[in-house]
Amino acid sequence: MASAHLDQNRQQPAPAAHSSTLFQQAMRQLTGGVTLVTTNHEGINIGLTATAVCSLSAAPPRLLTCVNARGATYRALSASRRMCVNILAVDHCDLARRFAGMTDRGDADMFAMGDWSLSADAPPRLVDALASFDCEIDMIMETTSHGVVIGDIKEIVVGAGRPSLLYGNGQFQIPNDIVAG
Numbered sequence: 001m002a003s004a005h006l007d008q009n010r011q012q013p014a015p016a017a018h019s020s021t022l023f024q025q026a027m028r029q030l031t032g033g034v035t036l037v038t039t040n041h042e043g044i045n046i047g048l049t050a051t052a053v054c055s056l057s058a059a060p061p062r063l064l065t066c067v068n069a070r071g072a073t074y075r076a077l078s079a080s081r082r083m084c085v086n087i088l089a090v091d092h093c094d095l096a097r098r099f100a101g102m103t104d105r106g107d108a109d110m111f112a113m114g115d116w117s118l119s120a121d122a123p124p125r126l127v128d129a130l131a132s133f134d135c136e137i138d139m140i141m142e143t144t145s146h147g148v149v150i151g152d153i154k155e156i157v158v159g160a161g162r163p164s165l166l167y168g169n170g171q172f173q174i175p176n177d178i179v180a181g
């Protein structure tokens with residue numbers, strides 16, 4: 001049940017439930033890993049920064065991502081039916097900002113920054129990603145604003161262990177100490 005008063009102990013009153021501000025405020029509390037979702041359509045490489053990525057199943061290996069249907073990457077994903085999901089490390093923060101459109105890149109190629117494995121007919125793979133998942137897109141569930149893109153994983157590359165790049169509370173972050181194993 002949606003409510004603006006979920007926590008009676010909250011010291012500050014929550015904003016009105018009918019505003020998407022409440023949703024955004026709540027979702028900012030969910031800190032998560034950051035990925036770059038890429039594809040190649042008719043020889044053109046494109047991609048975006050995405051936190052809406054999760055495992056769907058291990059057998060068969062599948063994952064899903066939620067992509068804004070108004071974006072250029074969504075159109076390319078829909079057409080190519082291929083994607084690569086690249087999990088970012090803390091040292092990839094500039095890439096994350098670039099692929100989120102947070103930095104003015106002018107007319108420069110998005111893939112000029114970073115160590116990419118590029119091919120004429122495959123999604124770009126970030127060579128030093130923490131892990132990369134090369135997927136064939138099995139299904140796209142269309143919602144009002146986003147597509148839920150389900151990928152059948154065809155190849156996995158696991159990179160060297162480094163801290164993950166996190167995003168929460170509207171900021172890129174590095175992981176805190178582990179509290180339990």
Ligand SMILES: Cc1cc2nc3c(=O)[nH]c(=O)nc-3n(C[C@H](O)[C@H](O)[C@H](O)COP(=O)(O)O)c2cc1C
Pocket residue numbers: 034046047048049050051052053066067068070071072073074099100101167
């Ligand atoms: C931390 C962060 C996470 C994001 N996660 C997503 C996401 O999961 N799905 C999405 O569609 N856009 C997400 N975005 C926004 C896109 O990265 C951004 O709008 C991008 O410029 C869209 O590119 P496009 O026009 O090629 O689709 C995120 C942005 C940031 C900063």
